[in-house]
Amino acid sequence: MTETILVIGSNGQIGSELVEKLREDYGSNRVIASDVREADADTKARGPFIQMDALDSKQVFDAVKKNNVTQIYMLAAMLSATAEQKIKLAWKLNMDGLLNFLDIAKEEKLKLFWPSSIAVFGPTTPRRNTPQHTIMEPSTVYGISKLAGERWCEYYFQKYGVDVRSLRYPGLISWKTLPGGGTTDYAIDIFHEAVKNKSYECFLEADTMLPMMYMEDALRATISLMDVDASKVKVRSSYNLAAMSFTPEMLATEIQKHIPDFTCTYKPDIRQQYADSWPQRIDDGEARADWGWSHDYDLSHMTEDMLMHIQQTVVH
């Protein structure tokens, strides 16, 4: 079957890179990028783009039908720190957005990907080697919306047979597109500041350990989960997914191996609370066993690659 793939949130941190990767695999015209914000001319020249609001179900339905879409990646969401400032709006986007696409997937019999997060866990969850199935009492609006979303995914799968697949992403580290409004964003900002100014003031404490992943790995995980035979996808809420865990201090030390005079200071703000409610290291054994997930990038490999790319962008 010829696939036609729609990526919602294509201007965002994951979307912008996922579109590129999918186009390498499927061909430019088979992957439709879409975002609520207009795309720049460069992006539009690279393949089809539709400007639309993920909450406008009629427009989305029309676009899906008109283009004979067979798979959707629904990536539009508000991250943890921004969501705490706009709680109702975050709930609306994170929840109504998902429900819209679950309905479309049900009606049109499409395959759907939706991202969950380590934020589904909360202060009562075991923080080390957090199992797939465990106590989940998230204390952020973002986490509450992701946990509810996971339950909706499982519900649509059980009740209507919707082929929905999901991953609990750790903090995602990338150099191409900046994230916005997340708690794990420090692990990206630090690289840009290290290259530009050789110093960084971190908004988390030095010893805050969180699960993290390099974007290359996250994209590979996402596409492999979507490509695998449906019978292998045993978890229909969302899979734990892991690669590495580190603290700001460990990351700063790693950066110093390349930029010896780099200094990092620590001035925690409200985001410390969100980070403290999340696990330090999660157990992704089910993803590894069910569909063969394994990561490539560890802390040193990721740091090397990030610095190389950011240094290149600063020079050019």
Ligand code: SER
């Ligand atoms: N990266 C997200 C955030 O910091 C967590 O999933 O909000």
